[in-house]
Amino acid sequence: MNSTDRTAPAAGCGDRGPGKEGFRFRAGRIDLLxxxxxxxxxxxxxxxxxxxxxxxxxxxxxxDLPTPPHIVDSICAAAQDPANHRYPTYDGLLDFRRAVADWYQQRFGVGLDPEHEVLTLIGAKEGIGHLLWAVVEPGDLVLVPDPAYPVYHSQVVLAGATPVPVPLRAEHDFLADLDSLDSGIADRARLIVLNYPNNPTGASASLDFFHRVLDFALRHQCLLVNDCVYSELYLDGNPPPSLLAVDGAKEAAVELHSLSKTYNMTGWRLGFAVGNREILNSLLSVKKNCDSGAPQAIQRGGITALRGPQxxxxxxxxxxxxxxxxxxxxxxxxxxxxxxxxxxxxxxxxxxxxxxxxxxxxxxxxxxxxxxxxxxxxxxxxxxxxxxxxxxxxxxxxxxxxxxxxxxxxxxxxxxxxx
Ligand SMILES: Cc1ncc(COP(=O)(O)O)c(C=O)c1O
Missing domain, CATH: 3.90.1150.10 (Aspartate Aminotransferase, domain 1)
Incomplete structure (x- = not known):
């Protein structure tokens, strides 16, 4: 077949439509990134x-450090079991979600229903992208911290929405300065993205700060997501709190977690989302159409990580x-x-x-x-x-x-x- 043949419509396929000139290898949204x-x-x-x-x-x-050997051993053992060779369930192994709920109770004092308030992710990055597809419409405003992990901005753009930067300034201990936004913007925003402990500033947030942000979110009817993949990397003896520990947070908020940084597991790809069940349900609907769940052998390793010695x-x-x-x-x-x-x-x-x-x-x-x-x-x-x-x-x-x-x-x- 020569190149003319390849660009010509196949017999019986009809017209290629008005204004369509050959292949398009790049959607316009890519150029927005x-x-x-x-x-x-x-x-x-x-x-x-x-x-x-x-x-x-x-x-x-x-x-740079390896995954702890007891976790690797557990993944290797699970990899030998044919029960883990088939498609995983979309929302993740219930055993893994139970381990997450127990860890959350122990670590943050937050009770979670493992069946409806915990969802397994293929890492937090996957969760961020699919969450945006799940809850924002094209044209919506999303409040995104600045400076921030660049994926928030890109994923908001890919979802067709508009990121609005919320400054993190040294004079406010790098806490999102929502009061600096004009109230028109806050009323139009659909979602607020937080990330504490924070990449890149290394800042941590208090429960009092989360209280204020939740108040703001409920007042302006915004959903709230806190990406807390660094929750266990506190270096001065003060374990950071969970946003979900604030009364009423489950009305509008979810948190994203990952085993990547806590257990040196970036290469294995495992994380989870917890909190508001309706948000998680929407996220699950997107995931069902985009991925087929986290590999079960890895989830078995995740159970070992969360339930094992810390x-x-x-x-x-x-x-x-x-x-x-x-x-x-x-x-x-x-x-x-x-x-x-x-x-x-x-x-x-x-x-x-x-x-x-x-x-x-x-x-x-x-x-x-x-x-x-x-x-x-x-x-x-x-x-x-x-x-x-x-x-x-x-x-x-x-x-x-x-x-x-x-x-x-x-x-x-x-x-x-x-x-
Ligand atoms: C703030 C933040 N969220 C999410 C991620 C990605 O986490 P995961 O490996 O679970 O996809 C990173 C990775 O650097 C990060 O810094």
Whole structure:
């Protein structure tokens, strides 16, 4: 068949319709997406590495440590069982959802009905995307934190809705400043997205803050979602609360969780959504048409993770705490002052005077081979900061700080830009 044959309508298929000129390989909505932040970082890193430079990457937040062996063993055993070789159920194994409900009760003091208030996800990222399809209409407004995990913005856009940035400012401890929005916007918004503990700022939210946001949401008839994939990575001994611990939260709110960060399971893809049953039901309707559920062997591993000994999580917190303290001290000795984060494995570091987030990331990459993420990639209110993911060992962190110290005065050099 030649190319003319391929573009011609097959006999009997009729007309190709008015105005249709050949194939369209890209829907218009794709062009509304910003370049995927980490893809750009990966490209830059590869380019610098190709120049023979030993890169120290604080870029992507993918835990460097392995999944605890008791969880891997349990997944391997479950993989041998033919009962786990067929399509999973869409909403997940009831045993897994029961383990989630028990964990929630123990950890947050929140009771959940495992049959109707817990839904298994193939990671929180999947949940974010499908949740937006489930509850917003094209043209709706969605309040999205800024700076934020870029997927919120992209998924709102893919759902045909409009993201409205809610600033997270240092002077408000990076808590979403909903009062700064004019009330017309709040009345038109369908959904508020929160993320505490927060990527990229490392901020944690109190129950009192959640109270105020829930009040706001109910007053303006907005649904509420808190993405709390970092809930267990608290580094100063204060376990963050659940939004669902606020009285009445289940009227309008859900939380998204993941085993990715708590148990170093990013590669296995397992998470869950909990809370308002109607929202979860809508989410399930979308999922039934988009995916066929999380692999059961992985869910069995999830049960082992949630019901098993939690010492591995305590050790993980201790590791990130040591890395955080080392980085803050060592970079500060090198002349770059960084405020420690109370939670997550991120440092949200102000750029030195005279730089913006891109020129500072560019200076670090060119002069020291260090990769950090420019704050402007997380939204306009991220300008003035870069994010460091502490997903690398202490030796490399110390080496990075030494390189910065050796590179000398920041101001004395040129300012390459990686934009
Ligand atoms: C705030 C936030 N939510 C969700 C995710 C993705 O989680 P999962 O691996 O469960 O899809 C990430 C990953 O970095 C994240 O930072």
């Amino acid at each position: 910003p370049p995927y932040l980490y893809a750009e970082l990966d490209r830059l890193e590869a380019e610098t590495r190709a120049r023979g430079i030993d890169i120290i990457s604080f870029g992507v937040g993918d835990p 010492g591995c999580v305590e050790e993980l917190r201790a590791t990130y705490r040591r890395r955080r303290d080392l980085a803050v001290q060592a970079f500060s000795r090198a002349g770059w002052s960084i405020t420690p984060s109370p939670a997550t494995f991120y440092l949200w570091a102000e750029v030195p005077p005279g730089y913006d987030s891109s020129t500072w990331a560019g200076w670090l990459l060119e002069r020291t081979g260090i990769v950090v993420t420019p704050g402007q990639g997380f939204g306009e209110y991220g300008e003035g900061y870069v994010r460091l993911a502490l997903t690398l060992g202490e030796e490399r962190i110390a080496e990075a700080a030494e390189r910065v110290a050796r590179a000398g005065s920041f101001a004395a050099h040129g300012r390459p830009n990686i934009r």
